[in-house]
Amino acid sequence: MVDLKQYIVDLSKKVNINLIGFTDCQPFYDLKDYLIQRKEESKETEFEEKDIDKRINPRLIFPECKTIIALGISYNITLDEEPDYKLRGALSKSSWGVDYHTVLKDRMIRLIKELEKAMDFKYMYFVDTGPLIDREIARRCGLGYYGKNCSIINDEYGSFIFLGYILTNLEVEEYSSPVEEKCGDCDLCLRACPTKALESPYRVNPKRCLSYLTQTKDMIPHELREKMGTRIYGCDTCQMVCPKNKGVEKSNHSEFIPEITKGYMNIEELLTISNKEFKKKYGTMAGSWRGKNVLKRNGIIALGNMKNKESLILLKPILKDQNPMIRDYTEWAINKINK
Numbered sequence: 001m002v003d004l005k006q007y008i009v010d011l012s013k014k015v016n017i018n019l020i021g022f023t024d025c026q027p028f029y030d031l032k033d034y035l036i037q038r039k040e041e042s043k044e045t046e047f048e049e050k051d052i053d054k055r056i057n058p059r060l061i062f063p064e065c066k067t068i069i070a071l072g073i074s075y076n077i078t079l080d081e082e083p084d085y086k087l088r089g090a091l092s093k094s095s096w097g098v099d100y101h102t103v104l105k106d107r108m109i110r111l112i113k114e115l116e117k118a119m120d121f122k123y124m125y126f127v128d129t130g131p132l133i134d135r136e137i138a139r140r141c142g143l144g145y146y147g148k149n150c151s152i153i154n155d156e157y158g159s160f161i162f163l164g165y166i167l168t169n170l171e172v173e174e175y176s177s178p179v180e181e182k183c184g185d186c187d188l189c190l191r192a193c194p195t196k197a198l199e200s201p202y203r204v205n206p207k208r209c210l211s212y213l214t215q216t217k218d219m220i221p222h223e224l225r226e227k228m229g230t231r232i233y234g235c236d237t238c239q240m241v242c243p244k245n246k247g248v249e250k251s252n253h254s255e256f257i258p259e260i261t262k263g264y265m266n267i268e269e270l271l272t273i274s275n276k277e278f279k280k281k282y283g284t285m286a287g288s289w290r291g292k293n294v295l296k297r298n299g300i301i302a303l304g305n306m307k308n309k310e311s312l313i314l315l316k317p318i319l320k321d322q323n324p325m326i327r328d329y330t331e332w333a334i335n336k337i338n339k
């Protein structure tokens, strides 16, 4: 057999994985103090594994682990089309088209299946929902470096890349080397963040990050509701201003083309659509994972921020919504419009 690492790299190209790298499964001890500090400062989110040892030690997840294979695919799609509805709420690119967990897992399963044709091995694979820290794995595997906006940036594809990894008992002869950080003096992302969630280079306060606010079910402070603008899911601001995303290779994964949404939700529809219809129409979109009501709430916030009196006719009926969260935000939006 040719070099195993090269063999896996070649297979990854065959199944259309854009980026791949390899590292050993030494624990990520360097991160421990930072993770403890974040917990103490209440900067940990409800979307993360709470057990810090599990976050840094691959062998606690997969005792036979010898190698971690990091994988990345670009979701950098640009679109000329616009939807025809008037009340538009923005979706971040990470929620364009088909859910990235499905797309990247599909590529990873294909890679694993190809490899299984040639050898027996053990593995576990994760996209996003694993306990380990995907970005740190990607960094150690040389897929890219941390931008000051905290995203992993690759020289060829920029930062609009999704990350996944395979823990395996396979061993390769040589591991990848991390790449050097290239932000230099640039601080455009820190300056552009509407809530100053990027408190210093490489340090985001998730509780102020607009992406987090569009996903949490916790009460959103009034000051931050205003900063959400018309965002329905996620936020791309710190990546859109990044010069490293200019002139990069675009995504070749057609699943990320937002055929149905064109990158926006119709807020009027969001306020009236049934749960069943929502699931049927938007269930495969990454941003639907928190359920319809979270997006509906964000739609209500968007209407409040648009301050258009014509929206009152849409908002008044949902003052009687059975969900207390919806009633509360509707009251806020109506007050904002009437001010």
Ligand code: B12
Residues within 6 Å of the ligand: 031, 034, 035, 038, 045, 047, 048, 092, 093, 094, 127, 128, 129, 130, 131, 132, 133, 134, 135, 136, 146, 149, 150, 151, 152, 153, 159, 160, 161, 162, 163, 164, 181, 201, 202, 203, 204, 206, 209, 211, 212, 215, 233, 234, 235, 236, 238
């Ligand atoms: C929780 C979570 C969030 C939270 C918290 C984000 C965060 N920064 O931690 C919220 C909801 C805010 C969020 C938002 C987004 N997320 Co998110 N998220 C996650 C998740 C599930 C865990 C992240 C985590 O563990 N954070 C832990 C802390 C420790 O991270 P941190 O504070 O950023 O600190 C890191 C760096 O800043 C760095 N660091 C810290 N100090 C220093 C100092 C120096 C000098 C240096 C160089 C580095 C450095 O090391 C830390 C460890 O990675 C991961 C998937 C996973 N399981 O890993 C996806 C993940 C990070 N998210 C992802 C994406 C796409 C996003 C969004 C772009 C989505 C969007 N458009 O709205 C935004 C980007 C926001 C941002 N600027 O980070 C991708 C990132 C891909 C990439 N290219 O980097 C991931 C990896 C999912 C995936 N598998 O593809 N996310």
